[in-house]
Amino acid sequence: MTDSIAAPPGDAASLHRSSGGPLERIQHTLHRYPTLSPALVLVLSCLVFAWASDGKFQQPFNLGIMLQQTAVLAVLAVGQTLIILTAGVDLSVGTAMLLTHMVVAKMAADHGVPGVLALALGMVVGLLLGAFHGGIVTKIGLPPFIVTLGTFYIYNSLGLRYGEAQTISKEAIGEDSLLLWTSKRVTWGEFNITAGVLVAIVLYIAFGFVLAKTAWGRHVYATGDDREAARLAGIDVTRVLISVYMVAGFIYAVGAWVQIGRAESASMNAATDINLQTITAVVIGGTSLFGGRGRLTGTLIGALIVTTFTQGLKLSGVDAYWQNFAIGSLILVAVALDQWIRKVAK
Amino acid sequence: MNAATSAVNEPILAARGLVKRFGRVTALGGADLELYPGEVLAVIGDNGAGKSSLIKCLSGAMVPDEGSIELDGAAVTFRRPQDARAAGIETVYQTLAVAPALDIATNIYLGRERRKPGLLGSVFRIVDQSGMRRDAKQALDDLGIGTLQDITQAVETLSGGQRQAVAVARAAAFGSKVVILDEPTAALGVKESGQVLQLIRDLRDRGLPVILISHNMPHVFEVADRIHIQRLGRRAAVVTPASHSMSDAVAIMTGAAVA
Numbered sequence: 001m002t003d004s005i006a007a008p009p010g011d012a013a014s015l016h017r018s019s020g021g022p023l024e025r026i027q028h029t030l031h032r033y034p035t036l037s038p039a040l041v042l043v044l045s046c047l048v049f050a051w052a053s054d055g056k057f058q059q060p061f062n063l064g065i066m067l068q069q070t071a072v073l074a075v076l077a078v079g080q081t082l083i084i085l086t087a088g089v090d091l092s093v094g095t096a097m098l099l100t101h102m103v104v105a106k107m108a109a110d111h112g113v114p115g116v117l118a119l120a121l122g123m124v125v126g127l128l129l130g131a132f133h134g135g136i137v138t139k140i141g142l143p144p145f146i147v148t149l150g151t152f153y154i155y156n157s158l159g160l161r162y163g164e165a166q167t168i169s170k171e172a173i174g175e176d177s178l179l180l181w182t183s184k185r186v187t188w189g190e191f192n193i194t195a196g197v198l199v200a201i202v203l204y205i206a207f208g209f210v211l212a213k214t215a216w217g218r219h220v221y222a223t224g225d226d227r228e229a230a231r232l233a234g235i236d237v238t239r240v241l242i243s244v245y246m247v248a249g250f251i252y253a254v255g256a257w258v259q260i261g262r263a264e265s266a267s268m269n270a271a272t273d274i275n276l277q278t279i280t281a282v283v284i285g286g287t288s289l290f291g292g293r294g295r296l297t298g299t300l301i302g303a304l305i306v307t308t309f310t311q312g313l314k315l316s317g318v319d320a321y322w323q324n325f326a327i328g329s330l331i332l333v334a335v336a337l338d339q340w341i342r343k344v345a346k
Numbered sequence: 347m348n349a350a351t352s353a354v355n356e357p358i359l360a361a362r363g364l365v366k367r368f369g370r371v372t373a374l375g376g377a378d379l380e381l382y383p384g385e386v387l388a389v390i391g392d393n394g395a396g397k398s399s400l401i402k403c404l405s406g407a408m409v410p411d412e413g414s415i416e417l418d419g420a421a422v423t424f425r426r427p428q429d430a431r432a433a434g435i436e437t438v439y440q441t442l443a444v445a446p447a448l449d450i451a452t453n454i455y456l457g458r459e460r461r462k463p464g465l466l467g468s469v470f471r472i473v474d475q476s477g478m479r480r481d482a483k484q485a486l487d488d489l490g491i492g493t494l495q496d497i498t499q500a501v502e503t504l505s506g507g508q509r510q511a512v513a514v515a516r517a518a519a520f521g522s523k524v525v526i527l528d529e530p531t532a533a534l535g536v537k538e539s540g541q542v543l544q545l546i547r548d549l550r551d552r553g554l555p556v557i558l559i560s561h562n563m564p565h566v567f568e569v570a571d572r573i574h575i576q577r578l579g580r581r582a583a584v585v586t587p588a589s590h591s592m593s594d595a596v597a598i599m600t601g602a603a604v605a
Contacts, residue, residue, distance in 0.1 A: 031500075213472045215459035218448070222456055225445040232407070232443035234428045234457030293447045 031341050034286040035298040041284070041330070042301050042308065049312030056315045060191035066307045071196045072097075072262055073277050074303040075255045077285075078207050079248030080278040081299045086224040086244050087291025088137065088144035092129075093252070094275035095155035098268050100125050101256030102163040105266030108173045115178025122253040129155070130249020134242035152275065159268045167267040173260070182261025196258040203254060208296045220244060225292025280327060281306055284334045288342065305330070356419055358383050358555055359404065359435070359524050364413035366399050373399040374410065375579035381524060386546060386556045388566040391576030392599055397559055398528075400576060404557070405437035405526055406430030417523065428457075436521030440529040442513045446502035451475075451482035453501050454516045485519035486511075489548060507538030514545050518554065525549055526557045531565050543569050563592045575599050 030037055049057040056062060076093050083090045090096075104122040107113040113121070129151070136147045173179055182196035211217035222230040223240045231237050263270050285302030287294025306327060313323050357380040366374040374396045381387050391397045402408035404415065406424030415422050417433055424430040430437070444453045455478045461467030462474045483497050491511045501509055510530055517525045527546065531539040539562075546569050549556050560566050566573060567587045575582045575598050583598050590598075597603035 031503075213470075213475075215461070215471070215473055218452055218456065218459060218473070221448060222445040225447045226443075229441065229443040229445055230456070232427060232437075232439055232441075233445075233453075234431060292445065 027341060027343070030337070034293060034341070035295050035301060037337060038285050038298050038301040038305065038334075042305050045305065045308050045312060049308065049316060053312065053315035053317075057312055060189060062311070062315070064191045064193050066304075066311050067193050067197045068262065069311065070303050070307045071194070071200045072255055072259045072271060073274060073281060073306065074200045074300060075203055075251060075258050076274060077278045077281040077299045077303050078203055078296065079251035079255075080282050081285075081287055081294065081296055082207070082211075082220060082244045083144065083248055084224075084279075084282050084287055084289060085220050085291055085294055086241055087227075087289075088224075088241075088244075089279065089289070090133070090148045090245075090248060091145065091275060091279075092133075092148040092152040092155055093248070093255075093278050094271060094273075095152050095159065096126070096129050096249070096252045097255040097259060097274070098270065099155040099159040099162075100129070100252045101259050101266050102159045102168075102268060104179060104253075104256055105168040105173055105260060106163065108177055108179055109168050115174070115181075118177075118179060119253070119257060122256050123250060126249040126251070126253035126256070127246050128249065129252060130246040131242065133249070134245030137245065138238045138241050156268065163266070163268055165268065167265050167269075170264045173266070179257065179260050180264065182258050183264050184261075194261060196261040199254065199258055203251070204296060204300055211296060216240070216243070221292055223291075277303075277306055280331055283338075284330055286334070286338070288338050289335070290342075355382050357381055357416075358418060359557075360416045361400070361404060362414050362416070364400065364403050364410045364415075366396075366403065366408065366410050372579055374403070374413075376413070377576070377579060378581050379404070379574060381555050381557055382572075383555055384550060384553060385571040386550050386558055386569050388558045388560060388570035388573045389576060390560065390563070390566055390573060390595065390599060395576040395599070396579040397576050399579075401437070401526055401528060401557070401559055404430070404524075405435060407437075431520065434521060434523030435526065436517035436524070437526040438510075438513045438517050438528065438530060440532060442509055444501045444509060444513055447500055449498045449500055450486075450504075450512055451479040451497045453512060454478075454482040454485060454519060456516075458520070482515075482519075485515050488552075489515050489518055489545060491515065491545075505538070506534050507541055510534065510538070510542050511545065514542070514549070518549055518552075521554060523555075524557065525554050526559075528559045529561065530558070531560065531562055539565060563595065566595075567592055577601060 076097055080090055080093055100122050103125050104118045107118040107121055108115060133144070133147055133151065136142050137144050170180055182194060182199060184195040185192050186195065186198065211220065219230065219235045219240045222233065222235060223237045227237055259271060260266055281302035282294070282299050283289060283302070284305050285294070285298030285300070287298055309326050309330070310323050313326060314320065359381040361377065361379040364374045364377045377396060377400050379400060389397055389400065399408060403410045406427040406429045409425055415424070422433055445456060448456070459473045460478055462472045466472045467474070479497050501512060504512065514527070514530070530542050534542060543565060546556055546558060558566070558570060570587060573585050573587070573595060575585065575595060577599060585595060594603065
């Protein structure tokens with residue numbers, strides 16, 4: 001009996017002996033290593049743009065610029081990844097970050113609050129916004145899509161009202177303020193990045209570790225994979241969900257910090273594309289919109305792909321209108337690929 | 347054997363007069379149940395007879411409005427599945443309650459991950475992955491399903507019988523007193539069902555009493571020591587495969603006969 005339970009026809013033990021055709025083998029490989037396909041896309045697109053841009057793309061200066069352009073997107077995409085792993089989505093991530101960064105900047109500019117305190121206050125604001133999302137999603141049971149569609153508009157309105165639709169300059173914030181630390185440059189010859197890029201890297205290392213090595217990380221995956229199963233396994237899924245939204249809220253504040261450094265100012269009109277770009281980065285990075293599967297590494301690669309396409313097409317002299325066409329096509333391919341990979345599970 | 351066992355032993359798990367109402371619907375109207383050490387007790391009943399409610403009360407997934415539950419002779423109250431689990435009652439739900447995208451070892455320890463010793467565990471909260479993998483492998487080996495070799499493969503890549511085996515192994519590894527199996531063979535083919543029935547016998551032979559909820563009469567009559575027949579929210583009778591035939595049991599279940 002024991003022999004047969006391990007080896008009914010077409011079972012898992014034979015998976016690794018890669019039964020079936022080459023296509024099936026690819027499917028299983030991608031299923032086991034979900035970041036493989038985005039990594040290939042990134043490498044290939046870099047090669048293509050290096051060739052098509054007459055060498056401008058791979059200049060150290062350009063590579064540094066691209067990392068700087070990716071920083072805010074990459075930071076916010078960490079929160080987006082966590083939420084999408086729980087089978088949710090956050091449409092308000094950009095405006096929530098902008099609202100937070102207006103609060104932080106105005107505290108410094110109008111009330112002379114020191115950078116550390118302003119930043120701490122931003123964290124509190126971010127956590128409250130996250131708790132608000134998590135509370136509505138878990139206690140009232142509204143779909144995250146609707147909750148954050150609503151708050152997307154609300155935060156935009158609040159941010160404009162509170163900031164009086166003005167731009168707060170770096171002089172007003174205070175050039176020595178901690179808030180502008182993220183604009184500090186780190187230079188190796190032609191290649192230079194900002195401290196904001198380093199903040200993003202630290203965030204990826206920290207949350208990559210948390211997701212892979214802690215029980216909380218496993219519970220996030222399990223909750224998104226099959227919520228009822230997670231509950232029956234003894235996981236407090238309400239707590240997991242609220243904590244995920246609050247972590248995303250904390251990340252709004254980190255994003256706000258990096259954004260202030262990137263723009264060297266604060267304005268509600270900044271980073272207008274970022275809401276959807278975070279979802280794009282997560283999806284291209286191989287994380288499933290249905291929850292439960294995906295890697296933070298994939299999201300980082302996805303964010304880099306978004307910048308690579310935008311900047312690469314520009315340097316290659318392609319009409320700017322085609323940038324979104326390329327990104328859009330990539331999303332469709334990525335999601336179709338995800339659906340196909342999931343069929344391994346039948 | 348029924349009479350002899352009940353006379354000598356105290357039940358390990360007993361429910362008395364459980365009542366559960368949903369609005370004007372009474373799911374349980376004073377249901378009793380006794381499970382004795384070392385037995386497989388099957389629970390059968392028509393749809394709506396209150397099988398699921400009864401089992402959910404015993405596994406902590408539902409809180410009864412009235413009645414009491416005793417484990418090893420002591421009164422217990424289960425408010426959440428965790429409470430029952432902490433008391434040593436493990437349940438394998440019909441849906442298996444496994445996370446398909448996670449691997450076998452992670453699933454076996456899901457919800458009760460072990461942390462590494464020392465600062466790594468207490469401050470950085472790192473889980474003891476290698477230790478859990480080793481012990482998960484051991485748990486599978488103990489049940490003679492060690493041939494499920496790659497403990498790191500995702501549960502969704504397993505066949506139905508193998509998934510059931512993982513869920514049963516999880517229950518067996520942590521269930522110190524009672525294992526409850528809800529329709530474990532419902533989704534399985536003939537061969538895989540046979541394997542799961544053998545797992546149930548193995549559990550009993552290791553000294554773990556089992557409650558088996560099933561619609562499948564041949565399976566029930568194949569492994570059960572006693573059969574609890576639930577009808578209209580109460581226990582209608584307890585029979586044994588020796589004393590009653592399948593058609594007798596069905597007759598009691600449907601109300602065509604009294605025990």
